[in-house]
Amino acid sequence: MADFHSVKVADIYKETKDTVVVKFDIPEQLHQDFDFKQGQHLTLRKIIKDEDIRRSYSLCSSPLDKQWKVAIKQIPGGAFSTYANTELKTGDMLEIMEPTGHFYVEVEPETSKNYVAFAAGSGITPMLSIIKTHLLSEPNSTFKLFYLNRTVKSIIFKEEIERLKNQFFGRFQVFYFLTKEQRDIPFLNGRFDKEKLSVLTKTFIDIEDTNHCFICGPQDMIFLIRNHLMDAGLDTNKIHYELFFTGDTKASQLHIAEVLEHKAEGTEVTIIDGGKEFHFVMDDDFDTILDGALAAGADLPFACKGGVCSTCKCQVVEGSVEMKVNYALEEKEVEQNFVLSCQAVPTSDKIVVDFDV
Numbered sequence: 001m002a003d004f005h006s007v008k009v010a011d012i013y014k015e016t017k018d019t020v021v022v023k024f025d026i027p028e029q030l031h032q033d034f035d036f037k038q039g040q041h042l043t044l045r046k047i048i049k050d051e052d053i054r055r056s057y058s059l060c061s062s063p064l065d066k067q068w069k070v071a072i073k074q075i076p077g078g079a080f081s082t083y084a085n086t087e088l089k090t091g092d093m094l095e096i097m098e099p100t101g102h103f104y105v106e107v108e109p110e111t112s113k114n115y116v117a118f119a120a121g122s123g124i125t126p127m128l129s130i131i132k133t134h135l136l137s138e139p140n141s142t143f144k145l146f147y148l149n150r151t152v153k154s155i156i157f158k159e160e161i162e163r164l165k166n167q168f169f170g171r172f173q174v175f176y177f178l179t180k181e182q183r184d185i186p187f188l189n190g191r192f193d194k195e196k197l198s199v200l201t202k203t204f205i206d207i208e209d210t211n212h213c214f215i216c217g218p219q220d221m222i223f224l225i226r227n228h229l230m231d232a233g234l235d236t237n238k239i240h241y242e243l244f245f246t247g248d249t250k251a252s253q254l255h256i257a258e259v260l261e262h263k264a265e266g267t268e269v270t271i272i273d274g275g276k277e278f279h280f281v282m283d284d285d286f287d288t289i290l291d292g293a294l295a296a297g298a299d300l301p302f303a304c305k306g307g308v309c310s311t312c313k314c315q316v317v318e319g320s321v322e323m324k325v326n327y328a329l330e331e332k333e334v335e336q337n338f339v340l341s342c343q344a345v346p347t348s349d350k351i352v353v354d355f356d357v
């Protein structure tokens with residue numbers, strides 16, 4: 001069952017012109033269920049103009065703060081982000097799912113590690129939680145943040161970042177890159193590109209000494225940085241990324257077309273959820289298990305429907321599926337037959353998927 005809880009907005013304030021920070025008043029009895037790791041996200045739900053709108057937003061607070069805060073940047077035409085930025089107020093109730101996501105590495109207080117982070121715009125949200133948590137919990141670790149924005153005024157959490165810089169003087173360095181304002185140091189003007197990344201990996205980032213790198217932003221930026229770091233010698237296991245939106249590339253369109261060619265007709269589907277079984281036959285009008293199940297009346301967890309947030313994750317225990325895209329599951333999860341139900345196209349006559357795992 002899609003587990004949403006009705007939670008009160010404890011506070012909401014403008015962080016920049018088009019971004020609000022929302023703090024939730026999680027009731028005491030839910031604190032354990034809402035325990036989270038730095039870098040995880042919450043899925044929020046609101047009925048807006050009769051439509052069930054769900055969105056995932058990363059927590060910007062640290063688990064050490066014992067607070068649940070997200071930042072919501074208004075996207076042009078975005079139903080939820082516009083509602084949050086223009087109507088939502090303190091005291092309002094929102095439906096919230098428990099924190100999920102695996103954009104984090106475990107904190108190890110005894111070790112001294114060197115972390116690197118790249119963020120663009122609202123991609124700073126999970127980074128803030130990750131940076132605070134590691135620097136507070138690992139007294140000998142360091143963090144370097146490379147943060148891309150349009151202008152100084154649009155930098156989300158600028159004040160808090162500057163405060164952290166003072167608090168962790170010598171252990172936390174920040175480099176702001178701007179695309180719409182020129183500054184005296186030309187290197188800090190403009191987007192990350194191959195040239196800039198070469199300079200960074202030759203001068204600012206000691207690849208051999210880097211334990212983990214976190215990247216959060218649009219798809220193109222993530223893959224550019226990831227590939228560059230891999231070419232520079234950083235192990236792929238040390239590179240962690242989270243997309244905040246996706247665009248269909250030509251390659252992904254071709255892959256989706258191929259997957260749809262393998263789609264089986266009239267698959268008999270069994271969903272295991274909340275210890276109960278739900279049976280239905282896939283309607284030809286729907287491609288994915290999630291859409292087929294929702295149309296048949298099932299109540300399943302989902303948020304982005306874009307293969308990004310992993311809220312809809314389940315395990316295939318019988319039969320086969322192919323995913324259209326997967327930006328959320330790790331290789332080892334795919335090997336264990338975990339799939340994103342919002343992307344899973346049935347390719348066998350019968351399938352059983354388990355949402356309780």
Ligand code: FES
Nearest residue numbers: 303305308310342
């Ligand atoms: S709903 Fe987000 S990955 Fe499926």
